[in-house]
Amino acid sequence: MLWLDLETRSQCNLVARGLLHYAQDPTTEVICMSYAFDDQPIQTWFAEDGPFPEDVKQYIKSGGPIVAQNASFERHLFDFVLSNDYNFKPPKLTQWRCSSAWAMAHGLPGNLKNICRSMDLPVQKMDEGTRLIRDYSLPFFKTEWTGDDKQLMQDYCETDVETMRMFCSVLRPLADDEWRQYHITEIINDRGVPLDIPFVSAALEYADEVRADVNNAIAELTEGRVSKASERKTRDEWLADNLSPEQLEIITVEKKGVSKIKFDAEYRALLAAQPDLPDNVAQFIELVEQAGGATISKYKAMANTHVDGRVHGSLIWNGAGATGRYSSRGLQLQNFKRDVFKDPEPIIQSVISGVGIDKPAESLGRLIRSAITSPHGLTFSDYSQIEARVLPWLSEDPRAESVLDVFREGRDIYTENAVHMFSVKEVSPDLRQAAKQGVLACGFGGGARAVQAMAKGYGLNYSYEQAESIKSAWRYANQWAEPFWFGLKDAARDAFQSPGIITRQGRLKFMSDGKDYIWMMLPSGRLLAYIYPKIELVDYPWGDQGWELTCLWGSGKPKSGEKWPRRVLNHLILAENATQGTAADIMRETIVRAHDAGLDVLFSVHDELVVEGRCHDRLHEIMVDPPGWSAGLPIDADTQEANRYGK
Numbered sequence: 001m002l003w004l005d006l007e008t009r010s011q012c013n014l015v016a017r018g019l020l021h022y023a024q025d026p027t028t029e030v031i032c033m034s035y036a037f038d039d040q041p042i043q044t045w046f047a048e049d050g051p052f053p054e055d056v057k058q059y060i061k062s063g064g065p066i067v068a069q070n071a072s073f074e075r076h077l078f079d080f081v082l083s084n085d086y087n088f089k090p091p092k093l094t095q096w097r098c099s100s101a102w103a104m105a106h107g108l109p110g111n112l113k114n115i116c117r118s119m120d121l122p123v124q125k126m127d128e129g130t131r132l133i134r135d136y137s138l139p140f141f142k143t144e145w146t147g148d149d150k151q152l153m154q155d156y157c158e159t160d161v162e163t164m165r166m167f168c169s170v171l172r173p174l175a176d177d178e179w180r181q182y183h184i185t186e187i188i189n190d191r192g193v194p195l196d197i198p199f200v201s202a203a204l205e206y207a208d209e210v211r212a213d214v215n216n217a218i219a220e221l222t223e224g225r226v227s228k229a230s231e232r233k234t235r236d237e238w239l240a241d242n243l244s245p246e247q248l249e250i251i252t253v254e255k256k257g258v259s260k261i262k263f264d265a266e267y268r269a270l271l272a273a274q275p276d277l278p279d280n281v282a283q284f285i286e287l288v289e290q291a292g293g294a295t296i297s298k299y300k301a302m303a304n305t306h307v308d309g310r311v312h313g314s315l316i317w318n319g320a321g322a323t324g325r326y327s328s329r330g331l332q333l334q335n336f337k338r339d340v341f342k343d344p345e346p347i348i349q350s351v352i353s354g355v356g357i358d359k360p361a362e363s364l365g366r367l368i369r370s371a372i373t374s375p376h377g378l379t380f381s382d383y384s385q386i387e388a389r390v391l392p393w394l395s396e397d398p399r400a401e402s403v404l405d406v407f408r409e410g411r412d413i414y415t416e417n418a419v420h421m422f423s424v425k426e427v428s429p430d431l432r433q434a435a436k437q438g439v440l441a442c443g444f445g446g447g448a449r450a451v452q453a454m455a456k457g458y459g460l461n462y463s464y465e466q467a468e469s470i471k472s473a474w475r476y477a478n479q480w481a482e483p484f485w486f487g488l489k490d491a492a493r494d495a496f497q498s499p500g501i502i503t504r505q506g507r508l509k510f511m512s513d514g515k516d517y518i519w520m521m522l523p524s525g526r527l528l529a530y531i532y533p534k535i536e537l538v539d540y541p542w543g544d545q546g547w548e549l550t551c552l553w554g555s556g557k558p559k560s561g562e563k564w565p566r567r568v569l570n571h572l573i574l575a576e577n578a579t580q581g582t583a584a585d586i587m588r589e590t591i592v593r594a595h596d597a598g599l600d601v602l603f604s605v606h607d608e609l610v611v612e613g614r615c616h617d618r619l620h621e622i623m624v625d626p627p628g629w630s631a632g633l634p635i636d637a638d639t640q641e642a643n644r645y646g647k
Contacts, residue, residue: 001097002059002066003042004035005160006074007153008081009137018305018330020312023076030082031136034157042161044154052086060091069112069164071098072186072313094183099164101182104321106171106529107554116163118552118564119170119531123163129156170516172527181588184595185317185326192310193331193602194374194612196644200302202352203364203371207296210361214290217361221283229288236261242281247274253559263288266557275453282456295365301330302371315603321554323580324526324588326604333605337365340646344370372602372645377614380646381623381639383607386586388413391443391579393633394523396506397480407634414439420477421470433460437467438474444576445485447471485571488578492518492569493549496533508578518551518569520578523629524585528577530569538568583607586635589627597622616641 012025022028029047035056036042045053060066068074075096083090100110109115116123132153135142174182215228226234239261240248251267252259271277272285289295305311311331319327328334341347344367350357357363372378389407392400406416418427418435427435441454448467455462462470475482487505494503499514509521512533520528530551538548548568556565567573587604594601599619600612611619620639640646 002035002037002056002064003161003165004033004056004066004068004074005157005164006033006068006077007031007133007137007157008077009141011139013139016304018307018311018313019073019076020307021305023080024307028077028081029085030077032153032157034154034161036161036165039165042158044158046150046154052082052088057086057088060088060095063092063095065097066091066095067097067099067102067164067168069099069160070110071096071100072189075186093186096183096186097179098182099168101316101318102168102171102174104316104318104554105174105178105324106531107321107552108167108531109554110316110319110321112160112163115167117558118554119167120564121163121166123159123166126156126159128152132156172517172529175526177592178526181592182317184592184601185315187595188591188601188603189313189315191600191602191612192307192312193314193333193372194310195302195306196348196371196373197303197306197309199348199352199367200299200306200371202354203299203367204296204303205354206351206357206360206364210290210296210364213359213361214287218284218287221280221287232263235263239263239281239284242278243271244276247271247277247281250274265289275449279456279461290361290365295361295368298331298336298368299364299371305330320580320584323528323577324584325580325606326584326587328603328605333603336369336605338647340366340369344644344646369646370644372610373643374612376612377641377643378602378610378612378645379615379619379639379641380608380610381619381637382609383583383586383623384636384638385413386583386607386635387579388439388443389634390582390586391575392478392480393630394506394508394578394582395480395484397484400478400480403478403480404632404634407636417474417477421473433458434470435474437462438470442471442474442478443481444579445481445570445572485575488574489549489569489571492520492530492574493535496535496549518549520574520581522578522581522585524582524589524627525629526581526585528581532566533569536566586627586630590623593622593625594619610645614641 008028008030010022010025010028012022012028014022032044032046034042034044035053037059043053075091075093078090100112103115104110109118132149135149136153218229219227222238225238229235239251250270251261251263253262268285268288272282302311314328314331314333316327316329318324347357347363348367348370385407389404392403403413406413414432414436415427417439418424418431421435421438422431424431437451437455437458437460441450448464448471451467451470452462452464455467484506488508491503491505491508491510495501495510495512496518499512501511503510507523510518511521512518516531518530518533520530522528531554532552534550535547536550537545538550539545548570550566550568553565553567556567558564587607587609590609591601591604594609594611597618599615602610602612604610609619609623616639620637623637623639624635626633626635
């Protein structure tokens with residue numbers, strides 16, 4: 001393997017303009033490259049010191065694999081800068097290996113600094129790098145070295161190679177089909193997402209009106225105590241009065257001995273995830289998202305980063321590392337509003353022509369999906385209730401076959417559950433809705449609080465007693481579930497205590513190397529990783545303590561000065577990971593088959609695949625064709641064609 005890292009500079013703002021703009025900008029140039037072959041010593045080349053290293057050129061020509069952190073950056077710099085400046089053929093796409101994707105395939109963070117912190121590596125990413133990048137890489141960079149900065153830049157670049165090589169040494173090699181999925185994702189990213197740029201530009205002109213609209217709503221919601229989203233003091237006082245002490249603690253941080261409320265996007269998301277959050281606070285968070293640019297920022301990202309009407313590089317393979325699902329960067333495709341206009345065209349034309357629209361903040365939020373459009377049309381297909389199908393199938397319990405039969409025979413799973421949950425023959429809309437909350441909230445072992453939280457997302461408010469009744473009724477109607485959940489927990493613990501021995505639960509297998517990992521093998525053969533497992537005494541939410549199997553929580557975020565968090569491998573996490581991981585495998589293989597069939601895949605959002613062109617029958621056929629390892633799993637999809645992306 002060739003391990004390498006580039007340090008670059010440009011008058012183009014990478015974050016604001018996107019990677020493709022950055023790589024193609026005439027001011028972009030490489031400062032230096034640190035590299036190493038296999039485990040040989042690291043070398044560093046500075047562009048100012050001489051020609052490009054011949055040994056790297058020859059290695060590229062040989063077709064050998066190249067590893068880089070966030071390899072799409074290095075790939076674009078080789079394609080658009082180095083190969084042109086030094087007159088050689090750039091590496092093939094299939095030569096690249098991304099160490100960030102490799103780490104996320106093990107449930108680790110994708111950011112190099114966080115990987116090092118989470119794994120507690122003896123070599124950490126250099127803190128000095130932030131200052132060096134600010135001085136020598138960002139717009140208005142220095143053109144002459146100051147003091148020892150050239151040596152520090154070399155140390156910084158070499159440290160990145162060393163840490164990358166170090167953490168990759170304890171990761172399992174990814175299979176060829178996994179790297180092929182990664183390479184196809186890069187092809188998809190290079191294709192880009194097509195946009196209606198005139199509409200996007202017109203939407204941005206509504207930014208001030210959106211903020212005014214939202215601020216009026218905030219003032220009304222808070223009865224005048226907070227007049228606009230940017231008022232921190234009155235906002236914090238209102239939050240303190242409307243949150244429980246436990247909820248307030250979630251968004252309270254201590255800095256230099258002073259406690260204060262932090263309400264940026266990360267902390268808003270943490271607070272919004274609380275199951276018993278007051279409705280007025282949930283509404284306040286939504287309004288702050290709109291005022292703070294959650295809507296407008298997406299239009300800005302579209303306007304600033306598109307190249308010839310397309311935004312590139314949005315999809316992250318294995319971005320949801322614990323399960324292997326896709327995530328996204330830039331446009332954040334995964335959190336586009338699902339609430340769309342049935343016929344968006346008249347409203348879009350009103351925006352373009354400058355005609356006022358009702359509720360601009362809400363309306364523009366509902367139009368974001370519609371900004372994605374193509375003159376060739378779009379086809380999008382969404383797997384129908386995929387998790388509700390996968391979960392009972394994974395259990396391999398004969399009692400779960402009746403659930404799978406509902407899907408096989410095209411019946412309504414919510415109505416069927418209502419019949420069994422409430423012992424009725426005729427199902428009213430209210431009973432069907434209650435059964436739906438049971439299916440959605442209880443499948444992974446969730447209790448009454450989970451039912452309440454799920455119901456709230458559908459505009460329903462259940463008392464704790466009502467939610468507890470729904471939970472109990474769902475578990476009674478699905479008696480295959482509890483043995484499966486707790487069987488997963490037992491199988492993981494047994495594997496940990498017996499390294500080298502394979503344990504099983506349903507269609508899943510567990511094994512441990514006795515040191516760094518517990519592995520969950522999915523039916524596809526792909527492995528989910530639980531790193532640094534151990535059994536430790538933990539505090540339960542209800543106040544007791546007990547000995548539980550834990551592992552490093554890769555997607556967790558430690559507070560300042562604290563160690564990287566760990567989490568309990570309880571039945572909820574294992575059931576959810578197994579189900580979402582298996583659903584991810586279905587989508588990952590579907591993307592490969594769609595690509596191989598010649599379809600122009602644009603992106604995937606959760607369980608939905610979007611392609612360019614009108615190809616309803618072909619895409620639907622690919623979506624519902626089950627993988628060879630999924631015998632007995634009933635799969636169906638809702639496939640649509642349109643000029644604009646919708647739902």
